[in-house]
Amino acid sequence: MARPHCCRRVEGKPVASVFKPAGIPARELDEIAMTLDEFEAVRLADLEGLYQEMAAEKMGVSRSTFSRIVDAAHRKIAEAIVNGKALKIEGGPVFDRARHRCETCSSEWEGPPECPRCKGTAKTRTAEEQPPDRCGRRRRSGCGNS
DSSP: OOOOOOOEEOSOOOSOSEEOOTTSOGGGSOEEEEOHHHHHHHIIIIISOOOHHHHHHHHTSOHHHHHHHHHHHHHHHHHHHHHTOEEEEOOSSEEOOOEEEETTTOOEEESSSSOTTTOOOEEEOOTTTSOBOTTSSBOSSSSSOO
C-alpha cells in the first residue's frame, strides 16, 4: 500500500481555475487536470524565481518531492499548450489555510487573514511558530497525515 501524501502548503488559489485555447468552446476540448500543489510549485519556481530548496521549504516538502511536483506541472502545461487542451487547476494534497494570530486581541484561527473576533490585523504564523505534530516534528501542513 502506498504511503499517503502529506499535505503541501500553498499560498492561495489561482485567479482563474481553467485556461483554454481562444476561440474553441470548452466542451469541445480535452482537459488536463493540474493540482493546486503543482500550480504553487510553478508559481514559486518560475514566477518568483526561487531555488528548489527554498521553494520546497515554503511548501513544506523535501527538495526531491518539490522537483517531482514541478516536473509534473511543466509536463501538463506543455501538453496543454502543444496539443491545444484546456488546463484545469483544482484539488490535490494541499493545505491552504494559514494559521493566524490577531495583533489586537491575540486570538488564533485558521482561514482568511481578518480576525473573526474583532476584525483586527492578523500575523501569519511561520512553520517554526506552529506547534509540533504528534511525532515531535514541526507541523508542515496541518493535514493530519504526519
